[in-house]
Amino acid sequence: MSGSKPDILWSPHQPDRFVICDSELGLYRIGPVGSAETKAGTLPLSEESAATLLAINSDTPYMKCVAWYPKHEPECLLAVGQANGRVVLTSLGQSHNSSCKDLVGKEFVPKHARQCNTLAWNPVDSNLLAAGLDKHRADFSVLIWDISSKYSPEASVAAEKIRLSSVDLDSSTVVTKPLYELGQNDACLSLCWLLRDPKLLLAGMHRNLAIFDLRNTSQKTFVNTKAIQGVTVDPHFHDRVASFFEGQVAIWDLRKFEKPVLTLTEQPKPLTKVAWCPTRTGLLATLTRDSNIIRLYDMQHTPTPIGDETEPTIIERSVHPCESQIGSFAWHPSSQNRMVVVSAANRAMTDFTVFERISLAWSTTTSLMWACGRHLYDCVEEGAEGVESMIEKDIATKMRQRAQSRYGHDTIQVWRNHVLAGGNDPQLKSLWHDLFYMKQCAEDMELKLQGNKQSVVYSGIKNIVKTSSGTTESRRCWSGSDRQTDVPRYHSEERCLALRLCGWISRGPEIDMEAFLRSLEQEREWERAAAVALFNLDIRRAIQILNKGATAEKGDLNLNVVAMALSGYTDEKSSLWREMCSSLRLQLKNPYLCVMFAFLTSEPGAYDGVLYESSVAVRDRVAFACMFLNDAQLPRYIDKLTNDMKEAGNLEGMLLTGLTKDGVDLMESYVNRTGDVQTASFCMLKGSPGEVLKDPRVQCWIENYRNLLDAWRFWHKRAEFDIHRGKLDPTSKPLAQVFVSCNFCGKSISYSCSAMPHQGRGFSQYGVSGSPTKSKVTSCPGCRKPLPRCALCLMNMGTPVSNCPGTGKSDEKVDLTRENKLAQFNNWFTWCHNCRHGGHAGHMLSWFRDHTECPVSACTCKCMQLDTTGNLVPSDSS
């Protein structure tokens, strides 16, 4: 340890103590941040933990290396290797029992002074301390001291000499005779005891790695290599050793020591520390000089000695515990993957846990499961209630909720579907209103014309106005004003239809907007109502509406001001009113108020201020266009708007496209944007059965939606959807899935049923048949042979079963009404596909409530357990 550069050691036994050593030794205790013991002097290590300084020891100058005594007692005993080669035992803190007193202050002095590079306590024989020293001529460089050895008289001469240099030492504490001397004529840079045999010592010598055996010190195994620094044994695989040289780490297998089993990618800067994680197999942490990154190597395999030529999988990772450059780090001995990092410069410490690679998966119901290390975490989206939270909810959650509220299933009051969807999505509101008006018009037309005008209604305003012919122009007075206007308004049958589709007028030949205005007033959409009234050239009505809005409860008094401004309307081209209106209208926040003045101030035929105000609902803009744009302008505007809507995937544009190929295009970009296949499916099913349903994209949405319902186990909803779809798209009806054939004649027992429709469709309905000419209900309708018997009641099938099942439990009486409802179902045939035994469905169900095996004697089939999916409960049943 070169003066300034700190190192960290965790206490081998107390999980909350560690020592930082640079020029002195500092003992810290780590604890949670919020604990009561936290005092002002604590250093925050992370969000949760802080360290308290317990003791400082600066007795031992010139520290080069430190090792913590591995046994419980005495705790806090440290061996310090100094620059002159001496090893001093010292202690930190409280414990001053006898055994400790004897040891603390003991010094182990080599013959020749040179730097002590490394120290290692024997993990088993804990009184053995190995010290690795620099080279001194032919002297030994690895000395193993016995700390329990007493002052040796034969060494007293040498001790005397030393006493001259360090006067303050008590001679009885100086030991000069090592137990073993190894590594002659060499230098030792790193040491570690082998865990598989504590008599073996691995040493990183000058140019080789050597294994010394204390039982036979004359021999050593060695391998020549440059990677001799920082030798360390993997605590989980005692044959695996790591060492490094410059920027390269070598991993050795002691069973085939000739060469490294692998070398890790070289780093540009020299390494300073390499350490195996003690709590996790195969995780090696490395630190290079001047870096704020700790690089981790995850060796995800069990090393095998021989015969495995495959490259082991190594996952390289890097963690970034703090911003400053890291001086050193130390794994916590017991806390999972935890380490403390100390910065190179200012001894700032960081408590840090290396997370395992997290693998994760979403469930179908938007809950997230992840695995971190050996632990699993289930993470669910909390069902936050309220309208506000609905906005930020994911579409998957929304679709699930909408499916449960039967969204899309209201085929009469079609517009109500947007309420079922939550009622807060303006696009859905617009879409379902469009579809509602289309349906209304279509029904109406059919009554009136009996022709096939239905497809016209569903083809969208874009197509409707294209066919427009016989447009008449009219100039009308402003009602409530005697001035003749020069605002031309256009009329045609098609434009009228378009206005109906926009919802502005209801059925009837007259363009009467009063009903629409009243409904808007009811909805308290004052501004919109006023704008519609104004577009109907009824300025007085508009003012009246605004006044009403201002006086209404929670009304906006500013509307009165707007009404005032409106009442000053003049068609004078150069009036002050006009000038002010056209400049100030842009400051109005409400888009409808804004377009009102835009309309009043624009030249006839040039209504861009109204038509391109994107905050005004598309239906209102389109209705406006149908009234005030001529035959040349109108299709151009509608086309442009349609394309914009298609591009944006804005459902308001459905009004223009209708349920045509254009509509599918629009819906496609909506689905691309939102993933809302639910709306797409239901919307496309609303139109007339035609080309759109055959479009592969529509089929794809429907399939995807059904698949979603299945995955959510909304099987009832899926079935309802299929029924709904079958009504509108008869081609989607599946064929009969199962036929039961008679044992004797081989004919389907339902075959004859369908041939005689007057007898009813279901087999179970035979029970009420009274006519003697008809075949008996318990026999095959083809050959009149009896049907098989129920395995439980031993009656021929077809017999109406009694409502009280044989088990006769008392609590089942309560359920009697329910049983009655199910009586029809109880009569049904059922059988196990595996053992082919069966009977009445009701009997079978009640049997398997208490049994697992088939009721037929000697049949051990576990009929009810065969199908795992069959045991799943639909999540949408009431």
Added chain:
Amino acid sequence: MFVARSIAADHKDLIHDVSYDFHGRRMATCSSDQSVKVWDKTENGEWHCTASWKTHSGSVWRVTWAHPEFGQVLASCSFDRTAAVWEEIVGESNDKQRGLSHWIKRTTLVDSRTSVTDVKFAPKHMGLMLTTCSADGVVRIYEAPDVMNLSQWSLQHEISCKLSCSCISWNPSSSRAHPPMFAVGSDDNNVSCGGKVQIYEYNENTRKYSKAETLMTVTDAVHDIAFAPNLGRSFHVLAIATKDVRIFKLVPMRKESTSTGPTMFEVQIVAQFDNHNSQVWRVSWNITSTLLASSGDDGCVRLWKANYMDNWKCTGILKGDGSPLTGLSGQPTAMSTMMGSSVQTSQNAINGMSAGRYFFPPLEPPTVGTRYGHLLPPSSLIEHCEAEPVQPQPLALPHRLSSKTLLSLPEAEGQ
């Protein structure tokens, strides 16, 4: 808001993969302890381990479910160079009553000479097909011609990707307009080897898979890859876990009916986030591909969501050890810790790891008026997201620790 709770997994070593079945009621985990565990969810939302068995003689990297239409079938792959197919059977004893199920090995696929790094079933509409990829750079596609007999699998295709493969993903689209397609990622570290994500497409005429695209911009090691559920969209979305999270959009170009070559794609990068600060390990899409979850070396799980303008941003950060739930005792403490952490984070962010763990900034509600207004570029959105994590409403907190809300699913509440 997402809330995490811990499940006692009882694996003896690292868990490498978690996989849900089609209905989300069963789950499989696999681990370095060479075993696979199957978990079933009870009606009250608890997970119970119903099977645990040794599957391989090495770390099990991945486990995956087949569609339930093919039965209860799992596939696993391992460092021991094999992949295996498992099927649940009804045992002789009353195992089911004791809450245990029995799984038997139907086949072992031994074609790989190196570690099998990923295994995936092909989409259901293609039949029962299994794909493996291995460290030697080979993708193998197996088919069970008879879905009733899972012990017979024939190797249909062997595709050499030239680079060590780490992950594979099928395009889940069932649309007939999209031919079968999968993407494979490589964990090769060498940047000069070019694109690490290759996309292969089935050609009806040659009856072979051929390379349709290589994402040349992804040059770092790829750890995971995931096609988003298509859900009837006209394009494909691919999430990639490499040194950052990336989302690509593959828009098929209109193909002339005469051309027989692979589909040409217009490749757009939709998002790229380096918030994990380092390697990203996994990515996963939710069922509608509107939420993406990623995990990285910062030890966090991050959730990403796109707004209506297709701008992706971080909507949640969860610490990988789920610590807040276990570490916090009362709500007042919970609040103050959150406040405190947000302050600290800005100063010495430990890898962004401490950044307000329970911070879920509310997405701006899409108002009609502000359709094209003030949209910041994605990166600054994220900055913004981390700068003010004091947001979570205190009202939401009391709910968080009540066990009822934790356990019950929204669907159950609707009943």
